[in-house]
Amino acid sequence: MSDAAIKGWCPGALRPMLSGDGLVVRVRPYGGRLSAQQAAGIADLAERHGNGLIDLTSRANLQIRGVGDAGHRPLLDGLARLGLLDADTETERRRNVLVSPFWRVGDDTPSLAAEFEQALSDCALDLPTKFGFAIDEGTEGALAAASADVRIERDPAGHLIVRADGAEFGCPVSRADAVAAVLALAEWFIASGGRGRMAAHLRDGAKLPDALRGHAEPAPVMASALPGLCPQGALVGAAFGQLTPSALHHLARLAPALRMTPWRMLLLEGLHAMRSHDDLITRSDDPLLRAIACSGAPRCREAHADTRELAVTLAPHIAPDAHLHVSGCAKGCAHSGPASITLVATGAGYDLVSNGTTRDAPVLRGLSADSILASPSIVGGC
Structure with a gap:
């Protein structure tokens, strides 16, 4: 557990971080989505092996807090049974992917996310620890204010583009070429001497090659998301982004799946009425x-x-x-x-x-x- 005492990186499940209340174990849901069974399983594991507090992070992950050294291995075993564990620490570290929660059944987002996460698992990119990606292919940019270094977006006409964070324009791509274009940008970042974040690298004078630059404007930015109903279900928040196991169990009983967001909220798929709960924020004026x-x-x-x-x-x-x-x-x-x-x-x-x-x-x-x-x-x- 020597790694747990090191500061300055994003924790994972395989490589947790030591805090004042014990180990912080970060769970990165595949495709930015948890089934109700997985959500209930995380609640059980947090209660059994942690101190009962679960964070919603700005990277659309969950963190189980207060895990002791003796509880870390059983917790990992539980996450593996839920299908929420990466093969190794390097794969886990690379899989830093934000997925917009506002996709609709039948669009490209779930398949793009799955294909891209598999590509990250198969590659050997040695990226900085906080380097991340966003899949934000709605008609409005939901993740424009969220931290990401390479983005899959759409232009105002609805065509897919891949854009380096900090660049005004993106490069048009086909659905078949989108993942390869994202990886090409990440590879260029490393090869051109990038050390931290993409936007800072461009501000410092790095010039994108013509093949990766493009001239496509990204779609307009969506208004701030707030708790309430939306076409995909219901957005529910938590005070300071922290849930109790009982609150997560409650949410798992309401919907077949929960989509993660970078706003410390969860989107409950298919829910058409808001349900109040003492530990949850369900009003937009709270x-x-x-x-x-x-x-x-x-x-x-x-x-x-x-x-x-x-x-x-x-x-x-x-x-x-x-x-x-x-x-x-x-x-x-x-x-x-x-x-x-x-x-x-x-x-x-x-x-x-x-x-x-x-x-x-x-x-x-x-x-x-x-x-x-x-x-x-x-x-x-x-």
């Missing part, structure tokens, strides 16, 4: 949708404070068009981008950043949680 918080103390060893207790209390005071980010340290693991209000826990209290990230200069320093709670206007007025 104040908790305005709040982002990492695991915080004591669950994370790096955190200086219990971030979620503060975020829950402050969320109703945040303006409907604003967002609050409460981070247990300056790393900003839960949200790397800017927020209307960012509170960063330090050894001396909370630093407050207005319209910025955890890395930006604060406008106030050393605020205690008690002072913030006593005067929520401190954040509500920002």
